[in-house]
Amino acid sequence: MxxxxxxxxxxxxxxxxxxxxxxxxxxxxxxxxxxxxxxxxxxxxxxxxxxxxxxxxxxxxxxxxxxxxxxxxxxxxxxxxxxxxxxxxxxxxxxxxxxxxxxxxxxxxxxxxxxxxxxxxxxxxxxxxxxxxxNPLEREYKKRFTARVGQHLKIINADEVECFYSENKGTYLATSEGRNYLLDTTLENLESELEPKSFFRVSRKFYVNIDHIKDIVSYTNSRLKVKLNRYQDQEIIVSRERVRDFKLWLE
Structure with missing residues (x-):
């Protein structure tokens, strides 16, 4: 072959x-x-x-x-x-x-x-x-997400989400209020549901919301580190292969 x-x-x-x-x-x-x-x-x-x-x-x-x-x-x-x-x-x-x-x-x-x-x-x-x-297809993207909290469903608007991330085989969203919620989906499924002007997949583990980026700094091996307003649980690193597209997305 x-x-x-x-x-x-x-x-x-x-x-x-x-x-x-x-x-x-x-x-x-x-x-x-x-x-x-x-x-x-x-x-x-x-x-x-x-x-x-x-x-x-x-x-x-x-x-x-x-x-x-x-x-x-x-x-x-x-x-x-x-x-x-x-x-x-x-x-x-x-x-x-x-x-x-x-x-x-x-x-x-x-x-x-x-x-x-x-x-x-x-x-x-x-x-x-x-x-x-x-000019990507004009389409409707998800404006809100639901997460189960005990016996209740919590509704979170997309503009409140600082990032989506995967951890221990689960998919989570982190809000501007500093809360994290487990979702019944995967990052791959979110791919077609998120507004690409607002959300970017910086690595296999993270999507970030451009409206909640506080700072972007240089990192090792030609990568970038993204700091959000509230989320600090894990470092958010833009993989080297995605740095160029990330910079274009920011513009």
């Missing part, structure tokens, strides 16, 4: 390559831009599987498919949320949210190996895809 990675952040590409090597999958090539990928695909036999970042340094990776007909299977590595990805009519096996979790990667690879891997023609509506990425 031939595998390549298309990712503009070289540390992220190297980390993904190491994770794949642990799964006994050798990456033959790593490409870092739309232009480089187009030239490579025009001159080389196409791989069985592509790990594809959506946003590259010189444009959207979908521009590669506009220039070259590719029938490889694709696993997205992306910071974009699930509802947008569902609109991509690609030969996609799965998607992995950055920073990539090794267990989720293993599941995606297993899913690929268990599918019909015969070449298929990609079906893309590039204009729809670009519109989704530049």
């Amino acid at each position: 031939t595998t390549i990675i298309i990712e503009d952040e070289k540390p992220a590409a190297r980390r993904l390559s190491r994770l794949l090597k642990d799964l006994e999958i050798e990456v033959s090539t790593m490409l870092h831009s739309v232009e480089e990928a187009i030239v490579w695909f025009e001159k080389n036999k196409h791989p069985d599987l592509i790990f594809l970042d959506i946003q590259l340094s010189d444009g959207l990776s979908f521009e590669i498919f506009e220039a070259v007909e590719i029938n490889s299977a694709i696993i997205f590595t992306t910071a974009y949320d699930e509802y947008a990805l569902k609109a991509f009519k690609l030969n996609s096996i799965d998607y992995l949210l950055k920073p990539i979790d090794d267990e989720e990667l293993a599941m995606a690879v297993k899913k690929y190996l268990s599918t019909d891997r015969r070449p298929k023609k990609l079906a893309l509506d590039f204009e729809d895809i670009k519109r989704l990425l530049v």
Whole structure:
């Protein structure tokens, strides 16, 4: 099985390559831009599987498919949320949210190996895809959440939530009043329910609300540390793979 990675952040590409090597999958090539990928695909036999970042340094990776007909299977590595990805009519096996979790990667690879891997023609509506990425679909996001407190249900408005976080296999929200509540959901399920202008997933463990950020400071290994107005139970670190998207989100 031939595998390549298309990712503009070289540390992220190297980390993904190491994770794949642990799964006994050798990456033959790593490409870092739309232009480089187009030239490579025009001159080389196409791989069985592509790990594809959506946003590259010189444009959207979908521009590669506009220039070259590719029938490889694709696993997205992306910071974009699930509802947008569902609109991509690609030969996609799965998607992995950055920073990539090794267990989720293993599941995606297993899913690929268990599918019909015969070449298929990609079906893309590039204009729809670009519109989704530049101007996400207008939709209703959750404005309130409920948490069980004893025999009662507590209603919490979305604008009161400083962050959502996972801990000990549970999902919690922390409010501006300094209270934490256990939710009957997961961070993955929240992905399509949170207003992306207000909430950002800074790591596998945390979503933060931009209206409750008190300070942002530099942290080790090119990461950032987020301080909220009230929540202080755990350090909130923006993973290195998400720093660039986090900065764009702040703007």
